[in-house]
Amino acid sequence: MVQFDSTPALIVVDMQNGFCHKDGSFARLGIQTDPTTIVARINELISEFRATGFPIYFLKTGYQADYSDRRGRDRHDRLEQLQGLLRGSWDAEILDELTLEPDDIVINKTRNSGFFRTSLENTLRERGVDHLILTGVGTDVCVETTARDAYQLNFAVTTISDATGTCNESDHLAALHALRNFGGTASTSEVIEVLEKLRNSKNM
Template sequence: MVQLDSAPALVVVDMQNGFCHEQGSFAKIGMQSEPTAIVPHINELRSAFRAANMPVFFLRTVYKADYSDRRRRDARDRLEQLQGLIRGSWDADILDELTPQPGEKVVDKTRRSGFIRTSLEDTLKERGVNHLIITGVGTDVCVESTARDAYQLDFAVTTPLYTPYDRSGARRRRQK
C-alpha cells in the first residue's frame, strides 16, 4: 500500500472521447480505444478521493480550431484533417463515464505535460498539494510527461499499476 503524504490529489490525464471512445478521432486514425478498460479503476480511485475530500483534477488536450496552438504542425496531419480535439467539441470532452463532478477541476493543455502553459502547478500549490496520483491514457506520453514534470517541481508522484495503456504498444499492435 502506498503511504500518501498529507495533501494528495488525483490527476486524470486525457480520458477524452478523442483518445478513448471507439468513435473518437484517435480510433478513426487507427489507434485502438482500449483505455476505456481503466475507467472503473479511475472511478474507484476518484470515489475514494471525493470521500476523503481530496482534490481531483482532469487534464484535457484541446486545440484551437486552426490548431495554431499545437506544437507540431503538418498539413497532412490526420488529427487536423478529422478536426480532432477542438476546444468545445465532443471529441475534446471527457468520457461520459468520467464526467467531472462539482468541485473537480478541468485543466486544458496543448502539450503532453499538464504543467506546460497551464495553471496546474499554481492551483496545486494554492491548495497545498504535495503528492500526485497520476493516471489516464497515454502512459508513455502524457501521463509520463506530467509525472516527470511533477517530480521536477518537487511533488511526490505515484502512478497506479492499472495505467497500462501506452500508445507505443497500440502502434506496435496496429503495425502487425
C-alpha cells in the same frame, strides 16, 4: 508502499473521446486503446478521493480551431484533417463514463505535460497538494511526461499501474519501468487502502 504525508490529488490525464472512444479521432486514425478496464479503476479512485475530500484534476488536450497552438502543426496532418481534439468539441470532451462534479478542476493543455503553460502547478500549490496520483492515457506519453515534470517540481508522484494505459502492453510496461525513477508506481487497490485508512482515522 504508498504514503501520503499531507494532501494528495488525483490527476486524470486525457481520458477524452478523441483518445479513448471507439468513434474518436484516434480510433479513426487507427490508433486505438481500450479504456474499459482503466475507466472502472479510475472511477474507484475518484469515489475514494471524493469520500476523503481530496481534490481531483482532469487534464484535457484541446486545440484552437486553426491548430495554431499545436506543436509542429501541419495542415496536411490527419488529425487536423479530421478536426480532432478541437477545444469545445465532442472529441475533446471527457468520456461520459467519468462523471465530473463541480469541485473537480479541469485543466486544458496543448502539450504532453500537464504543466506546460497551464495553471496546474499554481492551483496545486494553492490547495496545499504535495502528492500527485496519476491515472489516464497514454502511459508512455502524456502520463509519463506529466509525472516527470511533477517530480522535477518537487511533488511526490505515484503513477497507478492498473489505471493507466496506452496503445500496447509493451509500451505501457516500459513507461512504468522508467517511472520507477520518478516517484514510482502503485496499484489502485494499494492507493484505496491508504485512503480508507486516512478516512477511518478522520472519523475516529
